Amino acid sequence: EAGVAQSPRYKIIEKRQSVAFWCNPISGHATLYWYQQILGQGPKLLIQFQNNGVVDDSQLPKDRFSAERLKGVDSTLKIQPAKLEDSAVYLCASSPKGQQNTEAFFGQGTRLTVV
């Protein structure tokens, strides 16, 4: 089966610019996660969707970050305006149905560099 697809793989932008990342989860997976991973750290959960509804966005900096999952499939994460500290890898993951005790399947991530 196809894995989680993310694009682009790399992105370099200047501070105060905008950027968007795209994620296509595994077909049929109801839960979609966006994580931010700063170099040398573990992934930090930004937002979690169950189908097209937000389950948790407690760590999403809502003044600059936004995310949507229209039709409960693909998702887009946007940063506007970007800051230097947003430089990180943005990982998308999905899991079936969202119930507990299930593994999460990750994409390769988008590496963002803000200069």
Added chain:
Amino acid sequence: SQKIEQNSEALNIQEGKTATLTCNYTNYSPAYLQWYRQDPGRGPVFLLLIRENEKEKRKERLKVTFDTTLKQSLFHITASQPADSATYLCALDMSTTGFQKLVFGTGTRLLVSP
């Protein structure tokens, strides 16, 4: 607040030895815990899941233990190989909504030398 701690320093071992990685957590009582492997430039890959009522779980050369009293999980790789070199992450479900919410530790980098 909840905290998940893993050794931030890299673990260097020789091929053939057993690697032991630690995951400690505070202020939470998870029903289960997961371990992932992450290679440079890649997303994490699931390895094992252990439930609170399971003291030990094995998969090939991997073994995970879960001590809910100590609030600690140990991850062992026996007969380690250079190909096992990677960063290993533990993750806990810290959901309050009924939907799984995976929160990751900082990860420990393992280097296995020939």
